[in-house]
Structure formats: C-alpha cells, structure tokens
Amino acid sequence: MSKLRVAVLGAKGRIGSEAVRAVEAADDMELVAALGRGDRLESLVEAGAQVAVELTTPDSVMDNLDFCVRHGIHAVVGTTGWTEDRLSRLGGWLDASPDTGVLIAPNFSIGAVLTMKFAQIAAPYFESVEVVELHHPNKVDAPSGTATRTAQLIAAARAEAGCAPQPDATATALDGARGADVDGVPVHAVRLRGLLAHQEVLLGGEGETLTIRHDSLHHSSFMPGILLGARRVVTTPGLTFGLENFLDLG
C-alpha cells in the first residue's frame, strides 16, 4: 500500500517539530516536505504532498490554506485565530475546489476534545459556567482556540436548552477582571512559565460545583489526533471543524 505523502508547515515550531517526528515515525506516512517561515509553498506541489499539516501562526495560516486548497492539497490545521470571516473565506475557496478536505482542530488531544464534550453535556444543568485556560507565556493569542470553542459549545448547549443568562451582579470592575465574553460565557486566560496547555471548565449550581480539568503536559498529546486527521481528511472533502467529527464519541 502506498504511503500518505504528508508535509508539515511550521516545521521548526513547538508543535510543528513534534509533528515532523510523528509523521516520520508513522508506518503509513512519508514526510515529503517540512517548511518554515519564508520557504516556498511551491515545494509542496513539487514534493507531491497530499496533505499539509498547518501549524504556523494566525498571520500565516490563511495564505497557506489558500495555496493548499487551490492546488488540491488537503489540510489538517491546528493553528488558531479562527473567526466567522476567516471560516467563510476558507469555505469560498473550498467551494471552488470541491474534492479538497480541510480539518480545523482547535485541539488535537483526546482529553481536550472530551473536555469540550463533557462541558457541552453539563452546561445546561448549572446556573453558572466559566472557562479558565492556562498556557505557556510564549503563546501569541488569547483566549486559546480551545477555550473559545469550548465557550461557544457551552453557549449553544445552554441556548438550545433555554437556559437563562448567567447570574452576575458585578456593577464595577477593572477592565478584564471578568475575562473575555464569548457568547455570554466568561473566558479567563492565564500565561505562566512552566505550563503547556491546560483548561478548566467551572460549573456552579445551588449548593454544588463541578470542575472539568484537562492538562496537556507534552506536545506528544496532540500527535495521535494530527495523524488521525491526516488519514481521514483525504477522504472527507469540504470543511470539518473539530476532531470530534473523526471520533466516535456517541
């Protein structure tokens, strides 16, 4: 059986360098290109890449995906910074290249995907819910893509269940003290040397609280999800948002 021809964009970065090693170690994959900032995207075509794993920065990801989709190269994207506007531009590119697949995964780790799922299930049963994400201080965006997605899923689950807005009597506050408002869910971002990627979803009801916590302790936690994404995206045209779509979570 021929091997899947995979390229990594952002190959010298924290997660990209780990992805290079993971692709090289996968029996069913061949690493055909490993690009850093400034490298020519045309080398993806010259190398015959079938899938590009995009792990760069929010300022680079759109140009890279524009190129990949135009050239029929499927993409697995971990880079953050997704807005409605960006998603709609990407959707337009994919409409013009209907056989190409793009997976955007706010988080590739199974624990983080399950955290989002558990939070979605729990959210309608509690009056209050807040998200706290904690990351290494070199991270350029806040709040994290995972926390934003978690808050959006929580808000959607509460809206569908007809939940009232959360109680919050705050009348005066320093800017930022109540976090960022993502669809009505407060999201707080901590940046601390020593951490990698962590998240808590705090839920509170009358006389009880529930805390759902996930910790990524090493970039290896993201690798099974990236490899699964690369295997599945080649037969899944169009845009898939969230690794959960490639998992059977019930």
Ligand SMILES: NC(=O)c1ccc[n+]([C@@H]2O[C@H](COP(=O)([O-])OP(=O)(O)OC[C@H]3O[C@@H](n4cnc5c(N)ncnc54)[C@H](O)[C@@H]3O)[C@@H](O)[C@H]2O)c1
């Ligand atoms: N989805 C996930 O599970 C997951 C996990 C970890 C990190 N991330 C995200 O992945 C991204 C990268 O994170 P990081 O910690 O590795 O950052 P990083 O700064 O260590 O790495 C990014 C790398 O991309 C390179 N780069 C920038 N523009 C490029 C371009 N046009 N072409 C090729 N390379 C380019 C940079 O030079 C750098 O080496 C961030 O958005 C982060 O939030 C996602």
Ligand SMILES: O=C(O)C1=N[C@H](C(=O)O)CCC1
């Ligand atoms: O280290 C990062 O940067 C991470 N980014 C993603 C996010 O913003 O959610 C995933 C976790 C690690």
